[in-house]
Amino acid sequence: MGLSKLNGLYREVILDHASHPHNKGKLPTATNTMTLHNPTCGDTINLQVNVADHRIKDIAFTGEGCTISQASASMMTAAVKGKTTTAALAMAKTFSDMAIGQQHSRSDLDQLGDAQVLTSIMEFPARIKCATLAWWALQRALLKDSDEEDDNE
Amino acid sequence: MAFNINDVLSDFPILSQRVNDERLAYLDNAATAQRPRQVLAALQDFYIHDNANVHRGVHTLAERATEDYEGARVKVQHFINARSSAEVIFTKGCTDALNLVAASYGEANIQAGDEIVISIMEHHSNLIPWQQLARRKHATLKYIGLTAQGQLDMAAARRQITDRTKIVAVTHASNVLGTVNPLKELAVLAHQHKAVIVGDGAQAVGHMPVDVQDLDVDFYAFSGHKMMGPMGIGVLYGKAALLRAMPPYQYGGEMIGDVHRDDSTWADIPFKFEAGTQNVAGAVGLGAAVDYLQGLGMDNIQARERELVTAVLPRLTALPYVTVYGPQDPRQHTGVLAFNLAHLHPHDVATALDMEGVAIRAGHHCAQPLMEKLGVTATARASFAFYNTREDTDQLIRAIKETKEFFNRGTI
Numbered sequence: 405m406g407l408s409k410l411n412g413l414y415r416e417v418i419l420d421h422a423s424h425p426h427n428k429g430k431l432p433t434a435t436n437t438m439t440l441h442n443p444t445c446g447d448t449i450n451l452q453v454n455v456a457d458h459r460i461k462d463i464a465f466t467g468e469g470c471t472i473s474q475a476s477a478s479m480m481t482a483a484v485k486g487k488t489t490t491a492a493l494a495m496a497k498t499f500s501d502m503a504i505g506q507q508h509s510r511s512d513l514d515q516l517g518d519a520q521v522l523t524s525i526m527e528f529p530a531r532i533k534c535a536t537l538a539w540w541a542l543q544r545a546l547l548k549d550s551d552e553e554d555d556n557e
Numbered sequence: 558m559a560f561n562i563n564d565v566l567s568d569f570p571i572l573s574q575r576v577n578d579e580r581l582a583y584l585d586n587a588a589t590a591q592r593p594r595q596v597l598a599a600l601q602d603f604y605i606h607d608n609a610n611v612h613r614g615v616h617t618l619a620e621r622a623t624e625d626y627e628g629a630r631v632k633v634q635h636f637i638n639a640r641s642s643a644e645v646i647f648t649k650g651c652t653d654a655l656n657l658v659a660a661s662y663g664e665a666n667i668q669a670g671d672e673i674v675i676s677i678m679e680h681h682s683n684l685i686p687w688q689q690l691a692r693r694k695h696a697t698l699k700y701i702g703l704t705a706q707g708q709l710d711m712a713a714a715r716r717q718i719t720d721r722t723k724i725v726a727v728t729h730a731s732n733v734l735g736t737v738n739p740l741k742e743l744a745v746l747a748h749q750h751k752a753v754i755v756g757d758g759a760q761a762v763g764h765m766p767v768d769v770q771d772l773d774v775d776f777y778a779f780s781g782h783k784m785m786g787p788m789g790i791g792v793l794y795g796k797a798a799l800l801r802a803m804p805p806y807q808y809g810g811e812m813i814g815d816v817h818r819d820d821s822t823w824a825d826i827p828f829k830f831e832a833g834t835q836n837v838a839g840a841v842g843l844g845a846a847v848d849y850l851q852g853l854g855m856d857n858i859q860a861r862e863r864e865l866v867t868a869v870l871p872r873l874t875a876l877p878y879v880t881v882y883g884p885q886d887p888r889q890h891t892g893v894l895a896f897n898l899a900h901l902h903p904h905d906v907a908t909a910l911d912m913e914g915v916a917i918r919a920g921h922h923c924a925q926p927l928m929e930k931l932g933v934t935a936t937a938r939a940s941f942a943f944y945n946t947r948e949d950t951d952q953l954i955r956a957i958k959e960t961k962e963f964f965n966r967g968t969i
Contacts (some may be wrong), residue, residue: 406579407912414905414964446921446934447904449687468934470902532907 412524413453413531414471421518422471427481431464438545439467442533447473451541458489465541470534472525477538479519489546496539499523503532559857565944568593568849572944579914582949587732587760587940589782589892590920592846596785599845603838611837612811612828626837626901629844630827636847637777638768639794646793646800646827647840651759652682654778654793655726657830658755659686661803662776663724663839672722674752676701676709676738677930678731681923683757683778687726701727703930707883709738714746722752729761729777733922733938734883735866735893737761744773753799755775759783763846764862764891764942766855769794781839786846790839793830801825808834853943861943869950870894876954878961882931892941895922898957901964903937909963910937913956 425498434452441448447469454462463481468474480499484492498512513520525535566572569591574581584592603625609618627642634642648654663686667673673687677700685779691698699722701714709727718725725747730737740756747754753775761767763784769777776799781790795803805823809832813821823829850858867887874881877959878899884890898906903919910917918938921928928934939953 406577407909407959409577409912410909410963413908419964444920446925446928448934470904472905528908531904534904 405435411486413528415521415524417454417477417518417521419471421475421476421478422553424472425478427464427478427485428466429436429460429464430466433462436545436548438541438548440537440539440541440544442469442473444533447534447537449477449537451477451538454543455546458486460484460489460492465538469537470531472522472531473531473537476522476535477524477541479517479522480538480542483515483517483519484542490532491506493543493546494521496543499539500536500543502526503536559860559937562944562946565853566946568595569944570594576914576916577912579912580948580952581916582945582952584939584941584945584949584953585916586942586945587783587917587922587938590763590785590942591944592785592787592842593849595849596787596842600787600838600842602807603841604736608838610834618777622837625841625844626835629840629847630910632844632847633792636851637792637794640770641797643826644794644797644800646795646830647835648778648791648793648830649789649836650782651757651778651780651793652791652814654791655683655755655757656686657793657806658726658776658778658795659690661806661830662753662799663687663690663694665688665802665804667691667694667696667723670697670721671722672699672719672924673697674699674701674714674717674722675726675727676728678709678734678736678924678927679726679728680757680759681925682731683726683728683755684926687724696723697721700926703734706735706885706889707734708889711739711742714743718746718752719751720750722747722750724755725752726755726757728757728759730758730891730893731883731927732760732893733895733924733927735890735895736764736883737889740774741772744872748773756952757766760891760893763850763858767858775799780834781843781846783845784846785849786843787839789834790836790843792843795826797826800830805829805832809833811835822857829945840903858943861888862941863890865941865945865947865950866890866892866894868947869878869939872954873957874952875958876961879957882933882936892945893938894940895936895937895938897933899960901960903966906937906957906960909960910956913952913959915939915953915956917953 431452436453449467497519607621609622655730707775744754756774758779763924777794782788812832838844882895907919
């Protein structure tokens with residue numbers, strides 16, 4: 405089999421997002437932030453979101469990790485920017501569900517934009533967490549109580 | 558080579574499979590080793606013929622099970638050259654053994670202002686128990702650093718270990734750098750300052766001869782599953798006088814002398830530290846692993862692993878995009894090799910290598926302070942055992958080259 409199977413996981417669009425990530429950097433105007441770690445591999449994402457009128461006005465991330473986690477963060481931020489928080493959370497749920505093998509409608513998937521290619525991660529169970537980290541960070545950032553400290557679990 | 562590799566390979570059926578349509582090269586032995594048929598047979602024999610609870614029955618099976626269990630203890634005693642089998646305590650594993658020392662010896666002997674000295678290369682299991690003990694007791698946790706060559710800095714050790722030091726806890730062999738630490742020299746240093754020394758033998762036992770009397774360590778912990786024994790069994794060796802003076806770690810059946818309504822007395826060692834029904838089959842399997850390793854000879858095993866590292870390490874360091882952490886000299890190395898490929902995250906490397914049939918580990922290897930010291934968040938790690946072959950080393954190097962090419966091109 406060799407490395408040919410990797411073509412599904414490391415598609416051009418994924419490698420492109422990883423090497424030229426969208427929305428990478430700091431967001432001084434952030435209203436919601438969340439830092440999450442993947443304790444098994446040391447991947448970190450610090451997500452900063454500017455929410456106004458229930459809409460994601462701007463979003464950025466810093467952190468480091470593998471190709472999959474970096475590409476996923478880039479794709480996620482590109483997909484949710486400008487969306488309402490309700491729509492963004494629905495997308496996060498779609499992605500999380502897809503990553504564990506649940507089916508979704510074509511229109512739900514189309515909402516994910518580039519990020520839907522990362523659902524090929526299902527073929528590599530050990531790497532699912534790498535892809536979902538950014539989406540979990542989004543969920544936690546949008547849902548957390550404003551008094552809640554950044555989580556460092 | 559003093560043993561026939563084909564005979565050895567026939568004892569490890571798991572190694573002859575294919576994964577992802579490729580020949581399996583199992584190079585994750587530092588995480589867990591594979592078990593030979595002899596160990597699996599011992600487990601099965603125990604459950605088929607002798608299974609009963611130990612030390613409390615008068616019937617024949619209980620006697621046999623007790624003999625099996627205590628026989629395993631004696632095997633381990635001789636394997637590490639302990640003075641007495643009473644100095645061999647069975648635990649859940651190495652982590653459990655180290656926690657036992659911290660919770661029992663540490664609780665009873667550490668006071669505010671005391672020092673506990675460990676090294677920066679410790680696995681979390683020989684770090685967090687001491688860190689938390691130090692916090693509870695308002696003691697100071699101190700670290701011995703590394704030399705530029707990735708070895709324990711003995712000059713720093715001489716500065717860090719002082720008359721305030723009560724415990725020195727250092728790994729015998731690093732699970733990342735592949736270095737072997739001079740435990741015997743550290744024991745002299747610790748004893749000069751009236752401190753006890755705890756050795757973490759998880760990556761040493763099963764890979765090199767270990768003689769606890771020669772090392773003169775006060776405590777020495779190791780796991781069964783990293784030395785071809787079952788998971789869920791480990792050993793704490795401790796000097797009898799220290800163990801006798803220590804309070805129990807857990808309370809319950811089997812560890813008592815007399816129990817009254819308001820007070821109890823404890824059994825003698827080792828039983829004082831073995832509360833509740835023990836992993837008897839695990840101990841029996843561990844005894845079989847000891848027999849197996851001794852049959853090959855620990856000197857032969859060490860020589861074999863060194864031969865493999867001598868073959869692979871220069872090929873790895875010769876690749877311009879590979880960084881190897883730790884000593885570059887095979888003579889200073891166990892079978893553990895930590896490395897990274899430039900501009901590639903080790904998790905991506907591990908996934909790619911898996912597609913080529915090469916099983917390695919990627920991550921922080923439960924040694925985050927060491928990762929910080931090395932300036933990385935994670936590394937790849939290939940770790941060899943005596944049953945690995947030159948084909949495995951070839952397959953590793955080939956897979957690394959192909960991985961680099963794949964990510965350079967973005968496809969294959």
